Amino acid sequence: MARTVGFFTDTTLCIGCKACEVACKEWNQLPGHDPKFLDSFDNTGQLDDQNWRHVQFIERSTGNGGVAWSMMSDVCKHCSLASCMEVCPTNAIIRTEFDTVYIQPDVCNGCRDCIAACPYAVIGFNEKTGLAQKCTFCYGRLQNNLTPACAKVCPTQSIKFGELSEMRTVATARLQQLKAQGVSDAQLYGEKEYGGLHALFLLTDKPEAYKLPSVENAVLPSRNNARGYLASVVTAVLGVLGAVVAFRQRGEG
Amino acid sequence: MPQHFVAPPLWAWYIVWYFFLGGLAGGAYLLGTLLRLNGDPRDEGVARLAFLVAFPAVVICPILLTLDLGHPLRFWHMLINSRTGGLNFKYWSPMSVGAWALLIFSFFVTVSFIEALFGAGWTRHSAARSIAGGLSGAFGHLFMVVGSLFGLFVAGYTGVLLSVSNQPVWSDTWALGGLFLASGLSVAAATLAILARSRADAVSTERKLSRADRFFVVLEILLLAAFFVTLGTLAGRLFAPRWIVLWVLVALGIVAPLVLNRVSGPGRLGSPGLAAFLVLLGGLALRIVLIFGAQM
Amino acid sequence: MTNHWRDIRHADVIIINGANPAEAHPVGFQWFMQAKLDPKRGIGSGGGAKMIHVDPRFTRTSAVCDIHARLRTGTDAAFFGGLINYVLEKNLIHHEYVRNYTNASFLVKEGYGFHEGLFSGYDPAKRAYDVSTWAYEGDAAGQAAFERTQQEIAAHGQGPARSGQAGAGKPAAPKVGAGVAIAKRDMQLEHPRSVFQLMRKHYARYTPEMVTAITGIPTQQFLEIAKIVGECGRPDKVMTIVYAVGLTHHTTGGQMIRSAALLQLLLGNMGRPGGGMNAERGHANIQGNTDHAISWEILPGYLRIPAPGQKNLNDYVSQSAPKKFDANSWNFFGTNYRNFMVSLLKGWYGDAAKPENEFAFDFIPKPSSNSSWISIYDQALKGKMQGVVLSGMTATSIGPDANQVMQALANLKWLAVMDPLPTTSSEFWRRPGADPKSIQTEVFMIPTTHWIEKDGSFVNSGRWLQWKEQVIPPHGEARHDHWVLAEVFQRVKKLYQQQGGKFPDPLMALTFNYKDPVKPELDELAKEINGYDLTTGQRLDTFGKLKDDGTTTAGDWIYTGSYPEAGNLAKRRAGVQDPAKNDPTGLGFYHNWAWSWPLNRRVMYNRASADLDGKPWDPTRPGIQWDAAQKKWVGDVPDYPPTMEPRSPKAWGPFIMNGEGVGRLFSASMLDGPFPEHYEPMESPIENPLHPNQSESPVAFLYDKAAGRPNRFGTVKEYPYIATSYRLTEHEHYVTQHVPHLVGLQPYPFVEVPVDVAKEKGIKSGDRVRVSSKRGKLEVAAIVTPRLGPVEVGGKKVYHIGIPIHWGFVGIAADRDPTRGANWLANALTPFVGDANSRTPEFKAFLVNIEKI
Numbered sequence A: 001m002a003r004t005v006g007f008f009t010d011t012t013l014c015i016g017c018k019a020c021e022v023a024c025k026e027w028n029q030l031p032g033h034d035p036k037f038l039d040s041f042d043n044t045g046q047l048d049d050q051n052w053r054h055v056q057f058i059e060r061s062t063g064n065g066g067v068a069w070s071m072m073s074d075v076c077k078h079c080s081l082a083s084c085m086e087v088c089p090t091n092a093i094i095r096t097e098f099d100t101v102y103i104q105p106d107v108c109n110g111c112r113d114c115i116a117a118c119p120y121a122v123i124g125f126n127e128k129t130g131l132a133q134k135c136t137f138c139y140g141r142l143q144n145n146l147t148p149a150c151a152k153v154c155p156t157q158s159i160k161f162g163e164l165s166e167m168r169t170v171a172t173a174r175l176q177q178l179k180a181q182g183v184s185d186a187q188l189y190g191e192k193e194y195g196g197l198h199a200l201f202l203l204t205d206k207p208e209a210y211k212l213p214s215v216e217n218a219v220l221p222s223r224n225n226a227r228g229y230l231a232s233v234v235t236a237v238l239g240v241l242g243a244v245v246a247f248r249q250r251g252e253g
Numbered sequence B: 001m002p003q004h005f006v007a008p009p010l011w012a013w014y015i016v017w018y019f020f021l022g023g024l025a026g027g028a029y030l031l032g033t034l035l036r037l038n039g040d041p042r043d044e045g046v047a048r049l050a051f052l053v054a055f056p057a058v059v060i061c062p063i064l065l066t067l068d069l070g071h072p073l074r075f076w077h078m079l080i081n082s083r084t085g086g087l088n089f090k091y092w093s094p095m096s097v098g099a100w101a102l103l104i105f106s107f108f109v110t111v112s113f114i115e116a117l118f119g120a121g122w123t124r125h126s127a128a129r130s131i132a133g134g135l136s137g138a139f140g141h142l143f144m145v146v147g148s149l150f151g152l153f154v155a156g157y158t159g160v161l162l163s164v165s166n167q168p169v170w171s172d173t174w175a176l177g178g179l180f181l182a183s184g185l186s187v188a189a190a191t192l193a194i195l196a197r198s199r200a201d202a203v204s205t206e207r208k209l210s211r212a213d214r215f216f217v218v219l220e221i222l223l224l225a226a227f228f229v230t231l232g233t234l235a236g237r238l239f240a241p242r243w244i245v246l247w248v249l250v251a252l253g254i255v256a257p258l259v260l261n262r263v264s265g266p267g268r269l270g271s272p273g274l275a276a277f278l279v280l281l282g283g284l285a286l287r288i289v290l291i292f293g294a295q296m
Numbered sequence C: 001m002t003n004h005w006r007d008i009r010h011a012d013v014i015i016i017n018g019a020n021p022a023e024a025h026p027v028g029f030q031w032f033m034q035a036k037l038d039p040k041r042g043i044g045s046g047g048g049a050k051m052i053h054v055d056p057r058f059t060r061t062s063a064v065c066d067i068h069a070r071l072r073t074g075t076d077a078a079f080f081g082g083l084i085n086y087v088l089e090k091n092l093i094h095h096e097y098v099r100n101y102t103n104a105s106f107l108v109k110e111g112y113g114f115h116e117g118l119f120s121g122y123d124p125a126k127r128a129y130d131v132s133t134w135a136y137e138g139d140a141a142g143q144a145a146f147e148r149t150q151q152e153i154a155a156h157g158q159g160p161a162r163s164g165q166a167g168a169g170k171p172a173a174p175k176v177g178a179g180v181a182i183a184k185r186d187m188q189l190e191h192p193r194s195v196f197q198l199m200r201k202h203y204a205r206y207t208p209e210m211v212t213a214i215t216g217i218p219t220q221q222f223l224e225i226a227k228i229v230g231e232c233g234r235p236d237k238v239m240t241i242v243y244a245v246g247l248t249h250h251t252t253g254g255q256m257i258r259s260a261a262l263l264q265l266l267l268g269n270m271g272r273p274g275g276g277m278n279a280e281r282g283h284a285n286i287q288g289n290t291d292h293a294i295s296w297e298i299l300p301g302y303l304r305i306p307a308p309g310q311k312n313l314n315d316y317v318s319q320s321a322p323k324k325f326d327a328n329s330w331n332f333f334g335t336n337y338r339n340f341m342v343s344l345l346k347g348w349y350g351d352a353a354k355p356e357n358e359f360a361f362d363f364i365p366k367p368s369s370n371s372s373w374i375s376i377y378d379q380a381l382k383g384k385m386q387g388v389v390l391s392g393m394t395a396t397s398i399g400p401d402a403n404q405v406m407q408a409l410a411n412l413k414w415l416a417v418m419d420p421l422p423t424t425s426s427e428f429w430r431r432p433g434a435d436p437k438s439i440q441t442e443v444f445m446i447p448t449t450h451w452i453e454k455d456g457s458f459v460n461s462g463r464w465l466q467w468k469e470q471v472i473p474p475h476g477e478a479r480h481d482h483w484v485l486a487e488v489f490q491r492v493k494k495l496y497q498q499q500g501g502k503f504p505d506p507l508m509a510l511t512f513n514y515k516d517p518v519k520p521e522l523d524e525l526a527k528e529i530n531g532y533d534l535t536t537g538q539r540l541d542t543f544g545k546l547k548d549d550g551t552t553t554a555g556d557w558i559y560t561g562s563y564p565e566a567g568n569l570a571k572r573r574a575g576v577q578d579p580a581k582n583d584p585t586g587l588g589f590y591h592n593w594a595w596s597w598p599l600n601r602r603v604m605y606n607r608a609s610a611d612l613d614g615k616p617w618d619p620t621r622p623g624i625q626w627d628a629a630q631k632k633w634v635g636d637v638p639d640y641p642p643t644m645e646p647r648s649p650k651a652w653g654p655f656i657m658n659g660e661g662v663g664r665l666f667s668a669s670m671l672d673g674p675f676p677e678h679y680e681p682m683e684s685p686i687e688n689p690l691h692p693n694q695s696e697s698p699v700a701f702l703y704d705k706a707a708g709r710p711n712r713f714g715t716v717k718e719y720p721y722i723a724t725s726y727r728l729t730e731h732e733h734y735v736t737q738h739v740p741h742l743v744g745l746q747p748y749p750f751v752e753v754p755v756d757v758a759k760e761k762g763i764k765s766g767d768r769v770r771v772s773s774k775r776g777k778l779e780v781a782a783i784v785t786p787r788l789g790p791v792e793v794g795g796k797k798v799y800h801i802g803i804p805i806h807w808g809f810v811g812i813a814a815d816r817d818p819t820r821g822a823n824w825l826a827n828a829l830t831p832f833v834g835d836a837n838s839r840t841p842e843f844k845a846f847l848v849n850i851e852k853i
């Protein structure tokens, strides 16, 4: 039963409880890294092989002594045009029947090219398993018609899960509501980026503030193929010519 | 200034050495071929050396790559899809293309290596003889030319591999492929020059090589320029204190062939050898800065 | 909670005060968010509920609220006092409600007064009030008239009390003992001694400027809040006030909460969906604990513990049961007090409880001294305690004044810790820096099952009794608590039988009719708690049927009806799977989901949600309403006789439990005053601007002073910063120090430090700091944050240091730490003093100093 699923993470509803992080670890049996204190409420730090959801805490002064504290539960975007998938030489990274991006652990050989490619720093390398690991979109749960663990436990429905199309409508509706309430910098992220993300985010600041590249910076690795090879070819031609010339000159020159 | 929020792939020493040796092998094979096609019998000795050198370099490459994998025993997944059994070939993924190129290039290198052994009279094995026989004449030339093309690719694609990513620096320039190629050629020329000095009959060849090297170095300078221009302010991170020494080495490796070879008197002692040596160091330093510098 | 979690989504305005639900009740918090997202909610034309967080800290709750008001810790009575004054002066109160549904019209006796921070009747020597001066003015005529009608009712053998399920199945005529003292009323609310006028006078002092001077909330922000709150006096708007231990953990905690309740009564928000006073409770079953008398001064179902000198039930009832102050007050509790008590005694002592022996009333202890939490350790410090059994509690970590508590534990002969896991109490004798040889206390670790390893029920904040199944089998040798206690009981009983002893009767008589006398099942206990009709042997379906003649039993009368013959109603799960069927009113009552006390009512006092004619104040959010056609109340389970005509002259007042029949703006039931008044915390940075000569609570009990121990309170000179202690989402107190994933989320202890203080002291995030109070010190990392801004009081800036409570010398983090978590106990800092009424420790306001290590 092929479906096109998606997340809509509404940061205006997130209370930073990290239930999503824990549920993900529990369901996917990720032991997590050794505990480290990172001088803040966020001791997870980043998305990686152990952390497939990561709640960012963004503290801003709003002038006149006030503060704003936005929380955002970050996750693999399951990009329609996925940088990781593009470069993966072993085809370990596939698009599933749910239109999600999945790393087949039995195929991956740990070359880490995908890590170099993912613009969202989602994938991490697991030293123990020697594999690249990231959110599977709870592949197993989807196959059994269950909601992904993180969305299931989110108490405030900051993480919404459903058909991507439905998520888009919900997201736009919510955006309109906020605009109407005068939240001027409210914006949707993930409609245009990488052919449309399967994880949409409602933000109240520019994407960069949430470590998300702006739409013009959301570019694919393959953009550099042609240019890169062209430069090499030109160099090759010049190099060969140069050598030929150098070798032609006879005698003691 | 482009935004980057990516994580580093943590490619380290294995990759540095692979990039270095890949460039050396590719360059050596090309120079060997050109020396032969050049038709000056005095060059044959060094040409043979070129093929002899290319072989060990190329043998180590896949070993380094495999050791760098999280799952070394799955190195073959690069070529064959372990699920479908079909071939994995993605022309838009340099790592995929590179894996194939390296495989094919190794074939050419191996054959030419055997041929060179035979030519040098180090083996009389019948198989070697027949290979040597087969490669004599036009076909042999064609064979070497094709081999050289793959050699050039192996020497150059590694730069493209870095660029085809979303890493800061790497993905912000188009110059890396050319840069690695030029430096690879320069390194190869320098290596051969050094080896040539062991042979009494190779005086002129060594000169040719130094001349070629000067040219490669000029290319390298141009590409470095292009590299920095394309990066703009982003290049800043490559000049963190810890990288300065390496940049000095890179500079020396570039300047040396231009300066030292000139002042070299007929005595042919010292300086050219030193120059060549500095080139090798420079080539290595360049790869270290670009690989570690961008990731840290 | 007077209401329940799901009901919060009906509120137009949500004041979160002394609570941090996003972190401490994240799942319940979904209902706040739904109110916020519902365009129908909110003031003016709606657009979503307005959420106001009043908290010294900017927390994860503040982050999603419309307004965060930073108030100085311990000053909420002033904040609410200011709002009370505002709605009174601006005349924004719900007049019809206040006149008819509160005791605003009651006249207070001559002699009541309030001067210089003291109410009338204060005795400085005893540090206590004689509350007799806080009484209503009696109404002789009314009294006579009332007695006449009683005889009529008795004669015609009918009366409201008869009618239906909520009604007591007995005449409403008061039983001997339950007093009647009809009070004078002035329905115009003009009499100078009417509660209304006294209240006006009392709160006139709480001007916006005074609120600012005390709380530090800028006047214009306070007025912004007041304006929003003021709108909620309109019948078509409703506000909820949500609080938790940010209010209770103060020497004035009880009054802070009462001040909020007063505001809700004035605005007519009590008893209405979307309104109420909603306490978010603690541990998964702390509400159940409270209902079953976890605190020393009550018996199950909030019956008072007998007092010395009470010879018989009559003494007990007349001194404990609420009096009837108005002819139209059902005074249901007072009227049935005796039925409940006798049924309890009968349930406990069975055949040994007979009319001849006052149903074994004498078997129940009549404690002469306070036995609240702090008192236990005070007694131990005095060497008056042999041993302590801790079941599911960590004396040491709980505090207050952990260092003194650990001295107390060291004074015991023995300490038994019933717990699935090691705690700071079971390990106190070998804590870092302690010399085990010098500690004589014999410590027994009794491994019990964790609640997840047993079935049984949880009662949530909304009073829902929800049965749960055993999730995992008991680990190792762990035994259920009730099995441990049952076996201890049997063995003690045997010892008495063999060796005799003083007054064994209660032990011998105690009913223990379980299939296995050392392994009772929780299902058996649940039935026993519900209670039986001994004449039929059937379980009862309402406490209305409890009698005082020994023919009924009830282990806890408010639970009677939870487990009728029909079965265990706590197991019902008719929920959102079919809203149309399970929630016909659409107001989210879900009456067939589990069971809530009393009698499955989802909103308490819901009679007050409708006007005198029984019409809902707000038709879009009806609680109950009078259906003239069917001649009964419909909607929620009425907190009222189901068929009582609203307009009948005999109609009871809406607050059927109170002696007044109405909500109490003025009450003699608090030890520290009939009206809430702001007093400073025992340790405070300033003198009380209202009455500097009576700065802090005049009646808070000072343990160390009374015991002649050296003073342990600090002054603002030595300890210039205010501190408050609190929870983080990531941990459940101390126990989750054993849970790897949660330790991963918050691995090490820290304190939150305001930017200005950090600058002054050269502290950066991650630096180790020492926070010290007069009582002890904390050595942990610092997080420097703008979320802890200054508050400006008395013209000077004061700063809060924020102290999460979760760490100690036991658990994963401590085991990883070279110092074994020495100086990680938040409660090393807190003062050994509690609320004047409940003696709940003042965990939330004390003075500290901070320095970089």
Ligand SMILES: Nc1nc2c(c(=O)[nH]1)N[C@H]1C(S)=C(S)[C@@H](COP(=O)(O)OP(=O)(O)OC[C@H]3O[C@@H](n4cnc5c(=O)[nH]c(N)nc54)[C@H](O)[C@@H]3O)O[C@H]1N2
Residues within 6 Å of the ligand: C017, C018, C019, C020, C021, C023, C024, C025, C054, C055, C056, C057, C059, C071, C072, C073, C074, C075, C076, C243, C244, C245, C246, C247, C280, C281, C282, C283, C286, C724, C725, C726, C727, C728, C729, C730, C731, C732, C733, C844, C845
């Ligand atoms: N994650 C988590 N949840 C829990 C618990 C837990 O340990 N961890 N414990 C449970 C238990 S037992 C309980 S009792 C509840 C407690 O639930 P809460 O009372 O919500 O928890 P606290 O964090 O202790 O205090 C709440 C807030 O009161 C604020 N505060 C302090 N002093 C004052 C004051 O004077 N006035 C006002 N207005 N605010 C003040 C604090 O800054 C804090 O933000 O939580 C329960 N839920």
Ligand SMILES: Nc1nc2c(c(=O)[nH]1)N[C@H]1C(S)=C(S)[C@@H](COP(=O)(O)OP(=O)(O)OC[C@H]3O[C@@H](n4cnc5c(=O)[nH]c(N)nc54)[C@H](O)[C@@H]3O)O[C@H]1N2
Residues within 6 Å of the ligand: C245, C249, C282, C283, C391, C392, C393, C394, C395, C397, C398, C399, C418, C419, C420, C421, C423, C448, C449, C450, C451, C452, C481, C725, C726, C727, C732, C733, C734, C735, C736, C805, C826, C827, C830, C843, C844
């Ligand atoms: N400074 C400061 N101090 C505070 C507070 C504060 O806000 N500030 N909050 C206070 C409040 S409100 C509370 S409730 C206390 C909380 O203090 P505690 O109740 O001591 O905290 P917990 O860690 O929840 O302890 C519960 C214990 O019960 C055990 N347990 C779990 N299930 C069972 C069971 O079925 N049977 C038995 N026998 N044990 C079981 C757990 O293993 C755990 O050790 O802290 C109080 N202390």
Ligand code: SF4
Residues within 6 Å of the ligand: A076, A077, A078, A079, A082, A083, A084, A085, A101, A117, A118, A119, A120, A121, A122, A123, A134
């Ligand atoms: S977010 Fe990164 S890992 Fe996820 S699909 Fe896109 S590129 Fe791949």
Ligand code: SF4
Residues within 6 Å of the ligand: A087, A088, A089, A090, A091, A092, A093, A103, A107, A108, A109, A110, A111, A112, A113, A114, A115, A131, A132
């Ligand atoms: S690490 Fe695994 S998934 Fe990533 S690119 Fe290499 S093979 Fe593909």
Ligand code: SF4
Residues within 6 Å of the ligand: A023, A024, A025, A027, A028, A052, A053, A075, A134, A135, A136, A137, A138, A139, A148, A149, A150, A151
């Ligand atoms: S979808 Fe599943 S795997 Fe992905 S973050 Fe959520 S819980 Fe983890």
Ligand code: SF4
Residues within 6 Å of the ligand: A013, A014, A015, A016, A017, A018, A019, A020, A021, A055, A071, A073, A153, A154, A155, A156, A157, A158, A159
């Ligand atoms: S569970 Fe939901 S609310 Fe909690 S942190 Fe994750 S996204 Fe935010």
Ligand code: SF4
Residues within 6 Å of the ligand: C024, C025, C026, C027, C028, C284
């Ligand atoms: S821990 Fe339990 S009670 Fe507390 S919020 Fe989570 S679900 Fe509710």
Ligand SMILES: [Mo]
Residues within 6 Å of the ligand: C245, C281, C282, C283, C286
């Ligand atoms: Mo609690």
